[in-house]
Amino acid sequence: MQLKRPIIFTIILILGLLWIFLSANRSGASTGGPLLAPQEGFLAPDFTLQTLDGESITLSGLRGQAIVINFWATWCPPCKAEMPAIQEMQDAFREQGLVILAVNATSQDTYTGIAPFIEDYGLTFPILLDSNGEVGSLYQVRSLPTTIFIGRDGIIQKIVIGGPMPRALLQSRIEELLK
Amino acid sequence: MLTILQNFFSPPRHLIFPIIAIWVGLSLSSRYAPKRGVAGNKLENLALISLLAGLLGGRLGYVADYPQAFLASPLSLLSLNTDLFDAWSAFAFGLIGAIIYLQRSQLPFWHTMDALTPAMSVLAIGIAFAHLASGDAFGAPSTLPWVIEQWGTDRHPSQVYETLTALLIFCLLWKQFSQSEQPGMLFLRFLACTSGLRLFLEAFRGDSALIFNGIRIAQVIAWIVLAFSLLGISRLSRSPKSLQDI
Numbered sequence: 001m002q003l004k005r006p007i008i009f010t011i012i013l014i015l016g017l018l019w020i021f022l023s024a025n026r027s028g029a030s031t032g033g034p035l036l037a038p039q040e041g042f043l044a045p046d047f048t049l050q051t052l053d054g055e056s057i058t059l060s061g062l063r064g065q066a067i068v069i070n071f072w073a074t075w076c077p078p079c080k081a082e083m084p085a086i087q088e089m090q091d092a093f094r095e096q097g098l099v100i101l102a103v104n105a106t107s108q109d110t111y112t113g114i115a116p117f118i119e120d121y122g123l124t125f126p127i128l129l130d131s132n133g134e135v136g137s138l139y140q141v142r143s144l145p146t147t148i149f150i151g152r153d154g155i156i157q158k159i160v161i162g163g164p165m166p167r168a169l170l171q172s173r174i175e176e177l178l179k
Numbered sequence: 180m181l182t183i184l185q186n187f188f189s190p191p192r193h194l195i196f197p198i199i200a201i202w203v204g205l206s207l208s209s210r211y212a213p214k215r216g217v218a219g220n221k222l223e224n225l226a227l228i229s230l231l232a233g234l235l236g237g238r239l240g241y242v243a244d245y246p247q248a249f250l251a252s253p254l255s256l257l258s259l260n261t262d263l264f265d266a267w268s269a270f271a272f273g274l275i276g277a278i279i280y281l282q283r284s285q286l287p288f289w290h291t292m293d294a295l296t297p298a299m300s301v302l303a304i305g306i307a308f309a310h311l312a313s314g315d316a317f318g319a320p321s322t323l324p325w326v327i328e329q330w331g332t333d334r335h336p337s338q339v340y341e342t343l344t345a346l347l348i349f350c351l352l353w354k355q356f357s358q359s360e361q362p363g364m365l366f367l368r369f370l371a372c373t374s375g376l377r378l379f380l381e382a383f384r385g386d387s388a389l390i391f392n393g394i395r396i397a398q399v400i401a402w403i404v405l406a407f408s409l410l411g412i413s414r415l416s417r418s419p420k421s422l423q424d425i
Contacts (some may be wrong), residue, residue, distance in 0.1 A: 005412075025387065165262075168248040171247070172249035
């Protein structure tokens with residue numbers, strides 16, 4: 001048995017090496033890449049929503065820019081707490097190609113409360129209305145706030161669930177998007 | 180059932196599985212540690228110090244990567260947000276903390292690694308469940324009858340494979356937790372089983388990091404760990420002497 005053990009172990013290691021080469025992914029990256037999914041490493045699912053002003057914004061139309069999508073509602077205290085920092089980031093990084101889209105979960109919010117909220121917080125980035133909750137479902141948003149960081153290539157770099165996000169987290173993720 | 184699991188334990192709630200696994204695993208390890216000549220409370224101290232060092236290191240590593248962000252918001256240093264964390268720094272600091280404690284309390288290395296093996300085995304199960312709940316570590320596209328639909332494509336249920344193999348390893352080694360044998364043997368067996376199965380199952384993952392010619396990095400690392408552990412087992416089997424303690 002003592003003599004057989006090294007032989008068996010050697011065979012195992014040789015088989016292991018063979019398996020590595022046999023199972024190699026020759027077609028290229030096995031990661032998400034061009035596949036659409038609300039998951040880090042995948043292409044951000046496309047959507048079109050209307051803003052509070054009635055303008056239509058399509059996500060794919062913003063390809064080439066760094067995008068932060070923040071799902072929020074007026075009744076959500078952490079959402080409110082992080083809005084000043086988000087506005088600060090918009091002001092600081094707008095010139096570098098940062099776009100912030102605040103998607104309001106209108107299907108579970110009061111429409112009439114949105115405009116006063118925007119005015120109170122002095123928000124200047126687009127407020128998109130997810131009136132029937134479709135985009136929230138598309139991105140599998142299960143809690144508010146949820147923030148999605150999308151690179152210039154359209155790939156989701158980071159999903160942050162919950163809040164309020166520390167300012168340093170927001171800034172560091174945006175810096176990563178703009179690299 | 181998978182949908183229920185993923186809905187109820189979607190991130191960040193999926194972290195409950197490794198947390199419970201650490202608690203259960205450490206309890207198990209502490210129970211069997213005296214048979215390895217290691218005091219149960221010292222094992223718990225080792226785990227606590229590694230954890231604290233890891234948490235500190237993870238935060239410091241993230242700060243080092245993005246200093247400007249923290250200069251603008253120093254209070255963020257103390258944030259409880261788990262995203263302000265660098266995993267590799269956490270691992271390095273945790274390891275350093277563990278080594279320092281091992282040397283200061285004169286815990287014999289191989290005896291300690293054997294004593295920690297039950298905890299590592301349970302933690303592997305906890306991590307597998309977390310992957311199942313979060314959808315991480317997803318499988319490669321497949322047309323086999325037992326595929327699961329994930330991220331818009333039918334895929335190998337790699338998280339299920341991972342869970343089953345972690346459970347299998349635990350069951351295989353369970354009886355050896357309470358047995359006394361050459362120091363290092365139990366840990367090396369765990370390492371060999373884990374790395375060997377990882378080497379095999381990585382081929383069915385859809386999120387592998389690749390190097391030249393489509394070779395999966397995780398398989399290369401698993402092969403190296405497997406080689407090291409088999410060599411160790413071979414040496415221990417041949418010699419009645421134990422591996423020299425660090």
